[in-house]
Each structure stands twice: as C-alpha cells, then as structure tokens.
Amino acid sequence: MKVAVCISHVPDTATRVKIGQDEKLIDPTGVVYIINPYDEFAVEEALKTKEKFGGEVIAISVGNENSKESIRKALAMGVDKGILLKTEKILDSFGIARALADEIKAQQCEIVFMGKQSVDYDDSIVGQITSELLGFSCISNVVDLKIEGQKLFAEREIEGGKEVVESETPAVITAQKGLNEPRYASLKGIMASKKKEILEKLIPDTENLTEVLRMRKPVAKQPGRIIGTDVSAVPELVRLLHEEAKVI
Amino acid sequence: MSNTVLAILEQRENKLKKVSFEVLSFSKNIASKISAEVIGVVFGSNIDNLNDIHKYGISRVIYYKCEDLANYSPSAYTDLVIEAATETKAEYFIFGDTALGKDLAPRVGARLNAGCIMDCMSVDLTGDSIVFTRPVYAGKALIDIEFKSDQKVVTIRPNIFKANVSEVSQELKVELKEVSNLNLKTRVIEYKKSEGKLDVAEADIIVSGGRGLKAPENFSLVENLADVLGAAVGASRAAVDAGWRPHREQVGQTGKTVSPTLYIACGISGAIQHLAGMSSSKYIVAINKDKDAPIFTVADYGVAGDVFEILPALTEEIKKAKA
Ligand SMILES: Cc1cc2nc3c(=O)[nH]c(=O)nc-3n(C[C@H](O)[C@H](O)[C@H](O)COP(=O)(O)OP(=O)(O)OC[C@H]3O[C@@H](n4cnc5c(N)ncnc54)[C@H](O)[C@@H]3O)c2cc1C
Numbered sequence: 001m002k003v004a005v006c007i008s009h010v011p012d013t014a015t016r017v018k019i020g021q022d023e024k025l026i027d028p029t030g031v032v033y034i035i036n037p038y039d040e041f042a043v044e045e046a047l048k049t050k051e052k053f054g055g056e057v058i059a060i061s062v063g064n065e066n067s068k069e070s071i072r073k074a075l076a077m078g079v080d081k082g083i084l085l086k087t088e089k090i091l092d093s094f095g096i097a098r099a100l101a102d103e104i105k106a107q108q109c110e111i112v113f114m115g116k117q118s119v120d121y122d123d124s125i126v127g128q129i130t131s132e133l134l135g136f137s138c139i140s141n142v143v144d145l146k147i148e149g150q151k152l153f154a155e156r157e158i159e160g161g162k163e164v165v166e167s168e169t170p171a172v173i174t175a176q177k178g179l180n181e182p183r184y185a186s187l188k189g190i191m192a193s194k195k196k197e198i199l200e201k202l203i204p205d206t207e208n209l210t211e212v213l214r215m216r217k218p219v220a221k222q223p224g225r226i227i228g229t230d231v232s233a234v235p236e237l238v239r240l241l242h243e244e245a246k247v248i
Numbered sequence: 249m250s251n252t253v254l255a256i257l258e259q260r261e262n263k264l265k266k267v268s269f270e271v272l273s274f275s276k277n278i279a280s281k282i283s284a285e286v287i288g289v290v291f292g293s294n295i296d297n298l299n300d301i302h303k304y305g306i307s308r309v310i311y312y313k314c315e316d317l318a319n320y321s322p323s324a325y326t327d328l329v330i331e332a333a334t335e336t337k338a339e340y341f342i343f344g345d346t347a348l349g350k351d352l353a354p355r356v357g358a359r360l361n362a363g364c365i366m367d368c369m370s371v372d373l374t375g376d377s378i379v380f381t382r383p384v385y386a387g388k389a390l391i392d393i394e395f396k397s398d399q400k401v402v403t404i405r406p407n408i409f410k411a412n413v414s415e416v417s418q419e420l421k422v423e424l425k426e427v428s429n430l431n432l433k434t435r436v437i438e439y440k441k442s443e444g445k446l447d448v449a450e451a452d453i454i455v456s457g458g459r460g461l462k463a464p465e466n467f468s469l470v471e472n473l474a475d476v477l478g479a480a481v482g483a484s485r486a487a488v489d490a491g492w493r494p495h496r497e498q499v500g501q502t503g504k505t506v507s508p509t510l511y512i513a514c515g516i517s518g519a520i521q522h523l524a525g526m527s528s529s530k531y532i533v534a535i536n537k538d539k540d541a542p543i544f545t546v547a548d549y550g551v552a553g554d555v556f557e558i559l560p561a562l563t564e565e566i567k568k569a570k571a
C-alpha cells in the first residue's frame with residue numbers, strides 16, 4: 001500500500017508571537033520551527049500502516065526550503081521518501097490542499113495521513129479539502145483506526161464522546177492525539193535519514209480564496225486582582241462572582 | 249449568486265444545539281448587511297425543538313428528514329448542503345465551529361471552490377466589505393481576514409456570539425425534503441457517549457485542575473466544585489500526561505480551546521500553551537499558591553493560596569449561596 005503523510009512546519013508551541021513589520025505575518029526572528037505536533041501522530045500511523053500492509057510511506061510538505069527540517073524528522077522516524085512542494089508564496093489552505101492533492105494523485109497513494117490541525121493557523125481543514133479534491137473519503141480527528149481490506153473503521157473525538165465512523169479507502173485520515181504514541185527517531189534512523197531522498201518540485205501559482213488584511217495582538221486583559229491568600233478570601237470571591245461578574 | 253445565507257444547524261439526539269441558535273443570529277447579522285434572506289438547513293429524523301428556530305427571527309428552514317441522517321454522515325451531509333446551495337444559490341454558509349462544523353464546512357468549501365474562514369470570533373460589518381476576525385497561533389494573535397471567493401464558508405466559535413431572540417411576522421415554513429440514494433459511504437455508525445458529564449468544549453463553566461492537585465484522587469475536590477456549579481471538569485496537559493485525567497478534558501493548544509463564561513483554574517501554572525486554550529473565557533478565576541504564577545496575568549480574580557484549603561471552602565460557600 002502506498003501511504004502519504006502530509007507535514008507542516010510550524011513555530012514551536014512555546015513561541016511568544018511577535019507581529020512582523022508587514023502586520024500580516026509573525027516576525028520569525030528567534031522563532032524555533034518544529035514538525036506540527038499532530039503530524040507526528042500521522043507519521044506514526046503511516047508507519048504502522050506500512051508495517052502491517054507493506055508498501056511505502058512518502059512525506060509531503062508544502063513550504064519553503066526550511067520545511068525540509070520537518071521532512072527530515074519524518075524520514076528519521078522511518079518514512080521512506082520526502083517531497084517538498086516548494087513555494088515562496090503564503091498559500092491559504094486551498095492552495096496547500098490543491099498542491100497536496102495533485103502530488104498524492106501523481107504518486108497514486110491509497111491512504112493519506114494528516115494532522116487534525118496545524119498549530120500555526122489552527123484551521124483544521126487541509127485534510128477535508130484535500131480529500132474532496134481527490135474524491136477520497138475522509139475521517140477527521142481520529143483517535144482509533146482499523147483498516148480491513150477496503151473498509152475503514154475509525155473513532156473520532158467529538159463533544160461529549162466519540163463517533164464510530166465507517167468508511168472506505170482511498171481515504172484521508174486526520175490524526176488527533178490519542179491515536180498512537182509517536183516513536184522517537186533512533187540514532188540509526190537519524191543517520192539513515194541523511195541518505196534518504198527529498199524530491200523538490202515547484203508548484204504553480206494559485207489565487208488565494210481569502211486574504212489576510214492584518215495580524216494583530218489580542219487586546220491584553222486588564223490584570224486582575226488577587227483577593228487573598230487563604231480561606232478568608234473565599235466569601236469575597238463568591239460575592240464578586242455573584243454581584244460583579246454575575247456568573248454564578 | 250442570490251442573496252441568501254444558509255445557516256447550517258446541528259442537532260444531537262434530536263435536539264438542536266445551543267450553537268445552532270448562535271449560528272442563526274450570526275447569519276441574520278450577515279444577512280442584514282447584504283440584504284439577504286437567512287434559510288436554516290437541518291438534518292435528522294425527529295427534531296424536538298425545531299420550532300425554536302422561529303424565535304430567532306427565521307421563517308424558512310430546509311429539513312432533510314430521514315432516519316439515516318440522525319447521525320452525522322460526512323458524505324451525505326456534504327452532498328445535501330451542496331444540493332441546498334444549488335437550489336438557493338446561497339452566498340454565505342455559516343456553521344458552528346464544532347466537531348461536526350469543523351469537519352463539514354471545509355468539504356462544502358472544497359466543492360464550491362469557496363474560501364473558508366474558521367473559528368470566527370468577531371465580525372466587522374461597518375466597512376464596504378465584511379471583515380472577519382479569527383485567532384491564530386492558538387489565540388496568541390488575531391487576523392482580520394476577508395473573502396476573495398464568490399461563495400463563502402464561515403464557522404463561528406461557540407459561546408462567543410449571542411443568540412438574539414427576534415420577531416418575524418411570517419410563520420415558520422419548514423420545507424421537508426425527500427431524500428433518496430443517500431451517499432452513506434462515510435457515516436457514523438455509533439455514538440459513544442463518554443461517562444462523566446459535560447464536555448469542556450460545550451460547558452458554560454469549567455473547573456480545571458493541574459499538577460498542583462498532586463494526585464488523581466485529589467481531583468474529587470475539582471469535581472465537587474464542578475458539581476455545585478453545574479460545570480465541566482477540565483485539566484492541564486501535565487494532569488493528562490500523568491494519566492490523572494482523560495485527554496478529552498485537556499484544555500490548551502494541543503487540547504481543547506474553550507470560551508466559557510467562567511473558567512476556574514486550580515493548581516495550574518498558566519503555561520503559554522494552557523493560556524492559549526482558555527484565555528478567551530469571559531471570567532477567569534485562578535487558585536495557585538505561587539502568587540507569581542503566570543495564570544494570574546489573565547485571571548480576573550485570584551486567590552494566591554493552597555488548593556487543598558481553598559477548593560473545599562469555595563465549594564461550601566457556593567452551596568450556601570445557591571441554597
Ligand atoms: C507541544 C506542546 C503542547 C502543549 N499543549 C498543552 C495544552 O494543550 N494544555 C496544557 O495545559 N499544557 C500544554 N503543554 C504543557 C505546558 O507547557 C505545561 O507544561 C503545562 O500546562 C503545565 O501544567 P500545570 O500547570 O498543571 O503544571 P505546572 O506547570 O507544574 O504547575 C502546577 C502549578 O500548581 C501550583 N501548585 C502546586 N501545589 C499547589 C497547591 N497546593 N495549591 C495551589 N497551587 C499549587 C504551582 O504553584 C504551579 O504553578 C504543551 C507543551 C508542549 C511542548
């Protein structure tokens with residue numbers, strides 16, 4: 001089975017966001033970039049799928065030269081081959097999905113793993129859009145997956161519980177935490193990854209369907225007050241919640 | 249394109265969710281700007297509170313009524329929203345940013361080649377074009393964003409936009425749709441409700457605990473307070489990673505993003521990834537024995553004391569207040 005895993009290269013979650021000069025993007029100075037945390041679950045599931053059914057796992061990322069770092073990380077975990085779909089433009093999710101769909105089609109992958117969300121723009125949509133462009137099924141936010149022939153059985157996390165979903169391949173699965181425990185890259189894996197190939201392809205220019213006018217910081221909250229340091233503060237706290245905030 | 253806004257409503261166990269009424273009000277706002285009509289779209293087999301739609305000033309709803317649509321089916325729901333889109337030539341498609349809305353909205357967008365603006369937190373209708381605001385980097389920044397596409401898909405964050413009751417003179421017209429040959433290729437075959445009560449993503453009040461609780465059994469202090477408040481229990485990642493609490497309760501950048509009316513953080517330091525998930529709560533209370541803990545920078549009210557003393561006292565005091 002030919003398996004694809006899509007990877008985005010994102011600022012570390014501990015990043016303190018500073019708005020860039022153009023007021024549209026963050027200032028990248030000093031920002032550490034990592035493989036999107038949810039994509040590690042996707043890589044793990046892709047590797048497990050290959051271990052079970054044989055075949056090949058290809059990691060695909062849309063981005064610039066820097067994204068190779070995250071592709072390398074996937075290669076070190078055990079992915080066979082990497083593809084960088086190169087662009088210097090800031091694409092919206094549609095542009096990213098289009099590029100991914102074209103490549104997945106060209107590679108004839110039957111099952112595609114993605115993260116449920118990229119922790120930069122937090123859209124949670126690239127998987128679903130890609131599946132529609134390909135005419136694949138899609139199950140998002142998956143915490144448990146079974147593949148039986150053409151059939152897929154997955155559990156997806158929703159408010160107040162889980163949905164058990166039945167579907168078929170070819171499919172896109174987006175991974176939520178809980179799906180598996182991503183393996184660490186072994187030293188051997190890291191060494192081997194240096195020899196693995198990362199193919200580069202330029203992607204054609206596309207028009208974005210949305211446009212960011214401005215990025216800004218949220219209005220900082222007024223610092224609150226510390227009412228006290230022991231139980232004597234409790235009645236006052238309850239009074240404030242009741243009379244001032246009117247929330248209880 | 250006609251001047252129509254489709255409000256895609258969500259039901260679970262035959263009840264339209266609260267967020268659906270927020271979607272209606274939001275849709276009315278958009279519609280007023282572009283002189284459009286709002287049409288509701290619902291899926292299900294036997295929705296109890298369908299008539300409530302009327303209270304929010306809506307007089308037309310398309311109802312895809314079928315046993316097979318009682319549970320979510322991504323493939324069937326997508327097809328039917330597209331059918332409604334073709335029939336009404338709608339310009340806007342508004343969903344709640346829920347597990348269902350997040351899954352369905354981008355599929356609809358992809359079919360229509362419509363841009364998607366997810367998790368909208370505010371909208372500015374005063375200018376020439378409509379400008380949406382949504383969080384990025386888990387709320388550490390906001391973007392103002394607009395559409396370039398003809399058709400437009402928006403999801404709104406629950407519990408942010410008010411569901412405003414408004415009068416309409418017309419009766420509610422429910423258009424029942426015959427459905428046949430549903431595409432059920434991808435469908436929910438079972439809903440496993442988690443034991444425990446409210447989900448943090450839907451709760452109006454959340455009481456969360458962190459590593460400061462020291463041990464899993466001490467979460468009973470958090471649960472007791474949650475009980476008297478009718479609140480959901482949340483947790484920091486430290487508490488989840490330690491195996492004290494299930495992941496579904498995790499609040500933060502890699503957990504759930506929540507915007508309750510009241511968030512009470514107990515023994516949580518307020519790491520940036522935690523703040524990312526809860527700082528848009530309307531009121532925040534922090535209980536932490538370290539007065540310099542970063543959680544106090546976002547808290548409206550803080551108690552710089554010991555959770556083991558404060559929590560039982562607070563639970564009692566609220567019980568008294570409610571009696
Ligand atoms: C990729 C990534 C993603 C992450 N995602 C998330 C996320 O989604 N959600 C999340 O929460 N974290 C997340 N984190 C982890 C985050 O960085 C913190 O480690 C975590 O939030 C800390 O949890 P805590 O506040 O419970 O524990 P700690 O930071 O250990 O804080 C415990 C607090 O309890 C207080 N305390 C101790 N004893 C008492 C007492 N008796 N009474 C009162 N107070 C007491 C202490 O003063 C301290 O402030 C993420 C980290 C990474 C790297």
Ligand SMILES: Nc1ncnc2c1ncn2[C@@H]1O[C@H](COP(=O)(O)O)[C@@H](O)[C@H]1O
Pocket residue numbers: 006007008009036038039042060061062063093096100113114115116117118119121122123124125126127
């Ligand atoms: N630039 C990208 N290159 C490859 N995959 C991506 C890219 N952006 C997003 N994805 C995939 O889509 C998932 C969801 O991202 P998003 O819809 O942006 O939140 C991510 O977890 C990745 O698997």
